[in-house]
Amino acid sequence: MIRTPRGLYGRAGFTTDLRELPRRALLPHEVRLQVLACGLCGTDLHFLRQMQEFTPLGHEVCAQVIQAGSAVTRFAPGQQVVMEDVAMCGVCDACKSGRSDLCRDGCTMQDQPGMADELVAHERMLHGAEGIDPVTAAMTEPLAVAIRCVETLAPDSGKPLAIFGMGAIGLFCAAFAHLRGAGPITMIARHPGTQRNQAAEEAALALGADRALYTQDAGWQEKAGLFDAVILAAPPSMTPVAMKLTAYGGKVLAAGVTFGEDHSALLDINDMVFGKKSLLTSIAEPGLHFPLALSLIRDQRIDVRRIITHRLPLEKAGEIVNLYEKDAPAIKTVILPG
Numbered sequence: 303m304i305r306t307p308r309g310l311y312g313r314a315g316f317t318t319d320l321r322e323l324p325r326r327a328l329l330p331h332e333v334r335l336q337v338l339a340c341g342l343c344g345t346d347l348h349f350l351r352q353m354q355e356f357t358p359l360g361h362e363v364c365a366q367v368i369q370a371g372s373a374v375t376r377f378a379p380g381q382q383v384v385m386e387d388v389a390m391c392g393v394c395d396a397c398k399s400g401r402s403d404l405c406r407d408g409c410t411m412q413d414q415p416g417m418a419d420e421l422v423a424h425e426r427m428l429h430g431a432e433g434i435d436p437v438t439a440a441m442t443e444p445l446a447v448a449i450r451c452v453e454t455l456a457p458d459s460g461k462p463l464a465i466f467g468m469g470a471i472g473l474f475c476a477a478f479a480h481l482r483g484a485g486p487i488t489m490i491a492r493h494p495g496t497q498r499n500q501a502a503e504e505a506a507l508a509l510g511a512d513r514a515l516y517t518q519d520a521g522w523q524e525k526a527g528l529f530d531a532v533i534l535a536a537p538p539s540m541t542p543v544a545m546k547l548t549a550y551g552g553k554v555l556a557a558g559v560t561f562g563e564d565h566s567a568l569l570d571i572n573d574m575v576f577g578k579k580s581l582l583t584s585i586a587e588p589g590l591h592f593p594l595a596l597s598l599i600r601d602q603r604i605d606v607r608r609i610i611t612h613r614l615p616l617e618k619a620g621e622i623v624n625l626y627e628k629d630a631p632a633i634k635t636v637i638l639p640g
């Protein structure tokens with residue numbers, strides 16, 4: 303608490319700026335957190351590639367409570383927590399109707415970077431995460447996002463599932479879908495033979511996927527066959543291909559977004575109607591499934607450490623560029639303040 307806290311901002315061109323942050327007084331239901339670990343998300347990489355304005359980086363946070371507001375009863379200094387970046391309010395019409403997934407009045411990070419020394423959060427955003435290694439615990443948020451995808455799609459047990467994209471979300475979708483009994487699971491990515499995809503394929507197979515196919519390989523679609531369900535943890539422009547690989551009565555879930563050009567796609571609706579295929583979407587705001595994600599991590603039923611490839615101190619976060627702008631065996635990087 304002595305040093306002025308710093309937080310990381312980033313914009314296009316992998317330009318990062320570590321700024322001093324003002325330390326403001328707590329409201330009654332807020333807690334001050336010392337960030338122990340914060341995962342680098344695909345969204346952060348989009349900011350670093352495409353966002354023109356400086357944007358706060360990081361939301362996959364494991365932290366320690368250092369100060370609690372006057373009305374906080376569930377958390378006390380010293381306690382280790384993980385944080386939802388958007389938390390349902392619990393009192394709006396949507397929440398009160400059992401559709402907290404539609405809540406738009408939730409608590410947010412209020413434009414604070416998670417890649418920071420300190421953060422202020424509403425206590426409603428927090429879950430106790432005692433006794434879990436902070437780097438591992440920081441994977442609660444991306445795992446909860448993947449659980450949301452899989453639960454929304456609800457793939458049938460024992461039926462073929464394809465997952466486009468071998469980033470953290472695609473890999474965690476494979477792990478949770480496997481746990482839920484879906485499969486065989488096919489991962490689909492673009493380039494074979496890159497260091498990143500080799501590392502990701504190894505992780506995918508270890509987490510429960512059965513094979514990986516690459517769209518740059520000739521004949522990959524014939525090899526793929528048809529799938530009962532497909533998850534797109536990849537740009538929206540891949541949706542028509544996913545739909546084409548979907549069997550009669552199958553479902554596609556689009557979860558990947560992009561801030562670049564490839565956010566739209568032309569779909570053959572006739573094929574979807576006659577083929578009884580449906581398209582679903584998923585975005586994990588507000589955060590749901592944190593309790594399940596935490597228990598799967600705590601009990602090691604999903605070995606989230608399998609995807610953590612790099613750790614960087616906050617001062618060296620600028621080195622992210624070397625891990626993601628070039629080919630490197632990097633899947634998930636975790637930033638370690640302090």
Ligand SMILES: [Zn+2]
Pocket residue numbers: 343344345361362443444
């Ligand atoms: Zn994330």
Ligand SMILES: [Zn+2]
Pocket residue numbers: 390391392393394395396397398402405406407408
């Ligand atoms: Zn609400």
